[in-house]
Amino acid sequence: MGSARARGWVVSVLSAVVAAAAILSPIPAGEASAGMVQDGTATRGKDVLIFKDGRIVEGRVLEETATEIRFEVKVGTIAAPTVYRKADILEVQRGAATDAPASPAPGVRDERRDASPRVTGDPGAPGIYVMEMTGRIGRDISVTPIRNVLEDARQHKPDVLIVVIDNAWQFGDGRDAPDDAASFGQIFIAEDIEPIFTQEIPQKWGYSPRIIIWVKKAMGGACFIPFNFPEIYFHPDGKMGGIGNLIFQYGNTGDEMVREKLFSAGMGHARGMANHGGYDPRIVTAMARTDYVLSYRMVGGRAELLERLPEGPNEFLLTNDGTKDEFKDTIQALARGEGKNTLTLNAKVARDLGVSKGTVSNLDELLFELQLHRRHNLIEGRAKQIWERWGKDITEGDREIRRLMQEFGRIQVQGDYNQRSAARAQQIRTLQRIQQILKRFEEVASLGLMELEGVPSPQEIDVIIEQIRQEQMKDKR
Amino acid sequence: MHRIRTSFVARLAAVALLAGAWLGFGPLQAADAADRVVLKDGRVFEGEIVREAAGAVWIKVTVSGIERTEFFGPADIASVERSPDAPAVASTEAARAPDAPAKSSPRTPGVKRAAVLTLEGMVGTQFSHKPLKEAIPMLEEEGVDVVVFKINSGGGLLYELSFLQDVIHDEYKPKFHVVAWIESAISAAAMTAHVIEEIYFMPQGNYGACTGYSGALVAMKDRGLEEVLYMMEKVSAKGQHHPAIMRSMQIDDPLSCTIKPNGDVEWYNTEEGDFLVNPAGRILTFDAGQAIRFKFAKGQAATIEELGRQLGYAELEWVGETVPGVPFPVSKAEKHQREWRKSMGEAESNLQSNFAKYQISIANAQAAQDDRERGAFVGKAARELAIMEAAFKKHPILGLFTGIDEQWFEDQKELLRRLRRR
Numbered sequence: 020m021g022s023a024r025a026r027g028w029v030v031s032v033l034s035a036v037v038a039a040a041a042i043l044s045p046i047p048a049g050e051a052s053a054g055m056v057q058d059g060t061a062t063r064g065k066d067v068l069i070f071k072d073g074r075i076v077e078g079r080v081l082e083e084t085a086t087e088i089r090f091e092v093k094v095g096t097i098a099a100p101t102v103y104r105k106a107d108i109l110e111v112q113r114g115a116a117t118d119a120p121a122s123p124a125p126g127v128r129d130e131r132r133d134a135s136p137r138v139t140g141d142p143g144a145p146g147i148y149v150m151e152m153t154g155r156i157g158r159d160i161s162v163t164p165i166r167n168v169l170e171d172a173r174q175h176k177p178d179v180l181i182v183v184i185d186n187a188w189q190f191g192d193g194r195d196a197p198d199d200a201a202s203f204g205q206i207f208i209a210e211d212i213e214p215i216f217t218q219e220i221p222q223k224w225g226y227s228p229r230i231i232i233w234v235k236k237a238m239g240g241a242c243f244i245p246f247n248f249p250e251i252y253f254h255p256d257g258k259m260g261g262i263g264n265l266i267f268q269y270g271n272t273g274d275e276m277v278r279e280k281l282f283s284a285g286m287g288h289a290r291g292m293a294n295h296g297g298y299d300p301r302i303v304t305a306m307a308r309t310d311y312v313l314s315y316r317m318v319g320g321r322a323e324l325l326e327r328l329p330e331g332p333n334e335f336l337l338t339n340d341g342t343k344d345e346f347k348d349t350i351q352a353l354a355r356g357e358g359k360n361t362l363t364l365n366a367k368v369a370r371d372l373g374v375s376k377g378t379v380s381n382l383d384e385l386l387f388e389l390q391l392h393r394r395h396n397l398i399e400g401r402a403k404q405i406w407e408r409w410g411k412d413i414t415e416g417d418r419e420i421r422r423l424m425q426e427f428g429r430i431q432v433q434g435d436y437n438q439r440s441a442a443r444a445q446q447i448r449t450l451q452r453i454q455q456i457l458k459r460f461e462e463v464a465s466l467g468l469m470e471l472e473g474v475p476s477p478q479e480i481d482v483i484i485e486q487i488r489q490e491q492m493k494d495k496r
Numbered sequence: 497m498h499r500i501r502t503s504f505v506a507r508l509a510a511v512a513l514l515a516g517a518w519l520g521f522g523p524l525q526a527a528d529a530a531d532r533v534v535l536k537d538g539r540v541f542e543g544e545i546v547r548e549a550a551g552a553v554w555i556k557v558t559v560s561g562i563e564r565t566e567f568f569g570p571a572d573i574a575s576v577e578r579s580p581d582a583p584a585v586a587s588t589e590a591a592r593a594p595d596a597p598a599k600s601s602p603r604t605p606g607v608k609r610a611a612v613l614t615l616e617g618m619v620g621t622q623f624s625h626k627p628l629k630e631a632i633p634m635l636e637e638e639g640v641d642v643v644v645f646k647i648n649s650g651g652g653l654l655y656e657l658s659f660l661q662d663v664i665h666d667e668y669k670p671k672f673h674v675v676a677w678i679e680s681a682i683s684a685a686a687m688t689a690h691v692i693e694e695i696y697f698m699p700q701g702n703y704g705a706c707t708g709y710s711g712a713l714v715a716m717k718d719r720g721l722e723e724v725l726y727m728m729e730k731v732s733a734k735g736q737h738h739p740a741i742m743r744s745m746q747i748d749d750p751l752s753c754t755i756k757p758n759g760d761v762e763w764y765n766t767e768e769g770d771f772l773v774n775p776a777g778r779i780l781t782f783d784a785g786q787a788i789r790f791k792f793a794k795g796q797a798a799t800i801e802e803l804g805r806q807l808g809y810a811e812l813e814w815v816g817e818t819v820p821g822v823p824f825p826v827s828k829a830e831k832h833q834r835e836w837r838k839s840m841g842e843a844e845s846n847l848q849s850n851f852a853k854y855q856i857s858i859a860n861a862q863a864a865q866d867d868r869e870r871g872a873f874v875g876k877a878a879r880e881l882a883i884m885e886a887a888f889k890k891h892p893i894l895g896l897f898t899g900i901d902e903q904w905f906e907d908q909k910e911l912l913r914r915l916r917r918r
Contacts, residue, residue: 277715291784
């Protein structure tokens with residue numbers, strides 16, 4: 020994955036300084052940490068926020084607008100102001116504190132009244148929640164926004180969850196990447212995402228909705244996600260692939276047998292996902308291994324897979340052995356997306372192979388295919404807003420880290436003792452702010468998908484802060 | 497704590513309840529159902545209302561033997577019906593948080609008790625024999641009969657293998673019915689599970705890729721390789737698996753098999769069998785389909801309920817507390833595994849920064865010009881040293897990675913004493 024930071028290296032930063040920083044970091048609405056969920060005991064003088072998902076947060080209302088509540092959360096002796104969206108809040112229970120702000124000013128709409136789940140169509144019909152996963156896998160398509168969207172979905176208790184996958188498949192400079200560009204290593208991102216649907220939903224929701232995957236573009240790591248689900252539909256232009264580089268991942272490093280071990284382990288995970296959704300694991304092997312040969316023929320309306328080249332006009336080649344010179348894809352074929360060294364599923368092939376249950380160009384067609392077109396409630400959740408907010412927050416995080424790094428570079432520790440002390444305090448604050456952002460987006464930063472060139476890791480920041488503190492101890496008036 | 501029974505009746509009940517939830521009829525209920533919440537979508541939840549606020553209701557229900565608290569906002573609720581003899585619902589102030597752990601019930605006579613122990617992370621660090629050994633008295637205290645090792649690991653240190661295999665074979669097997677449940681067992685994780693006779697796969701499970709290597713993908717060779725191959729032949733015998741299987745997972749020998757008319761499977765490290773499982777030049781990793789088809793695994797289970805049925809017990813109590821986000825009850829022994837991994841992860845993660853802070857403090861103490869200043873830096877150094885020493889004592893394997901031993905800590909303490917005396 021080419022991550023600048025080893026996976027797991029930034030997982031646990033638990034020194035007192037960092038713990039304090041994490042608590043002080045802004046927490047987006049609906050993401051209050053477990054540490055902030057209290058036992059429901061409303062101490063006299065404190066305010067209590069009851070969220071629509073059942074969580075309870077205790078503290079003090081600092082400020083209130085038409086849409087947000089600025090709230091001071093206390094954990095132990097540490098108080099941290101946090102902003103919550105009113106739309107996520109069921110009730111504000113105010114304590115006896117006299118400084119609690121008044122209700123919204125006259126004329127300001129109280130959004131709590133509009134906060135109930137909204138549905139369209141037939142109220143007694145199956146509820147359908149649609150979430151669209153767009154952007155870059157690992158950055159935009161990541162565990163936090165998925166969990167946040169599903170938390171929104173949970174409140175609506177849908178019967179059917181439609182997951183649209185349309186990930187960005189681009190080079191770093193924004194150009195569209197071809198089918199033969201590949202990133203098998205992103206399988207581990209998909210492995211973090213899959214249990215959110217298959218394990219967390221039943222556990223948190225108390226039931227399992229019917230999950231439908233609609234593939235518009237599922238390339239690279241995103242390609243593994245649909246395999247975990249038995250009901251996949253394709254858009255007419257849908258594509259699923261971009262993992263064909265497995266056997267080239269390690270170049271000529273080390274011994275071939277060890278490289279084979281690593282390919283085998285990777286394929287074990289990939290084949291496992293295919294098994295999970297009920298698909299023939301040979302399909303994912305053809306998508307990942309350039310040296311694998313696979314063809315098929317249709318027998319009684321179903322594809323029969325053949326681990327060899329086609330031997331007649333009714334047999335169709337899926338992949339040949341691209342490690343052999345005679346089968347290497349030509350540049351003409353690659354430019355046209357017609358390469359045969361690794362398999363990229365399109366709508367037709369996916370349908371032939373039984374991966375796709377149907378090809379649909381819009382939601383109405385999908386509902387028709389699902390036999391839900393006559394009677395359904397299309398739930399108007401907040402999936403789109405949550406998704407966009409996450410993308411914006413990461414971009415802002417990138418920008419803010421750059422700004423803070425520049426700010427840190429400009430701080431001069433000079434002047435008299437008080438000025439030097441103040442400058443060091445500012446250095447520490449700046450570093451802690453960077454640390455907070457890195458912690459908040461740890462799942463993205465650890466994959467190297469934030470712009471962190473020259474930015475120290477949270478652990479390194481910890482050491483730099485200690486160094487500054489000790490410099491301060493050495494300083495004399 | 498709670499129980500999950502896998503009796504036929506319970507299974508039917510579970511199916512009915514789930515169907516009810518899906519189809520919008522049939523209440524989800526607690527054993528001593530008292531209150532009813534009727535939703536606008538037609539679903540009915542029966543149980544105990546544990547909290548109410550602003551028209552919202554928290555109701556404790558039981559689904560398939562699992563107790564959970566459901567939350568419904570006022571917009572979802574059509575009506576709330578209270579049992580006439582139900583105690584007054586606790587106010588928001590007094591009610592227990594809806595996701596607080598629920599305790600399981602005491603032992604039911606004649607019913608076997610099972611616990612899931614997760615083996616995750618790197619073999620040798622997070623996935624270690626030490627917490628497994630420490631868990632045995634906890635399992636005994638909880639009256640556990642069946643131990644399910646749920647494995648999800650990409651492998652790790654060869655060094656740890658024999659310790660793990662010995663704890664499972666010599667200490668767990670005589671006391672418990674031991675089962676491996678495979679989510680992902682790669683390399684040393686598969687070599688650990690291999691000592692267990694009864695292996696079940698999750699649908700996405702994978703198992704194999706056991707080639708030993710070091711550094712820049714350099715394979716074990718010569719005597720070292722022969723010793724590991726021999727070790728795994730012995731482990732295969734203990735786990736009653738044909739040695740040819742593990743051999744194809746370790747080195748690039750082919751593996752094929754023939755399924756005889758009586759259903760037995762004959763294995764070969766050649767390509768002579770009816771089914772080519774692993775071609776020459778490749779390393780074997782089983783997926784669930786292969787493992788079951790060729791009878792390496794006893795079956796496939798996605799959940800503990802499915803696993804309980806596969807294990808063939810008429811009834812099975814799963815020991816432990818309900819923990820949000822964990823799809824099975826967490827026993828004391830399992831809690832111990834989780835705490836071990838957390839503590840190990842923290843120690844690994846903080847080690848470098850603790851060490852760097854220690855060195856900065858020592859350098860400043862050595863350069864300090866007066867006793868007070870030096871004392872302050874020595875104090876800081878001593879604090880970091882104490883943190884590191886505690887981590888090394890709890891996780892001795894850290895010494896293997898760093899070369900730091902007890903003598904190093906003694907030397908550092910002497911250095912700090914000298915600095916204090918200066």
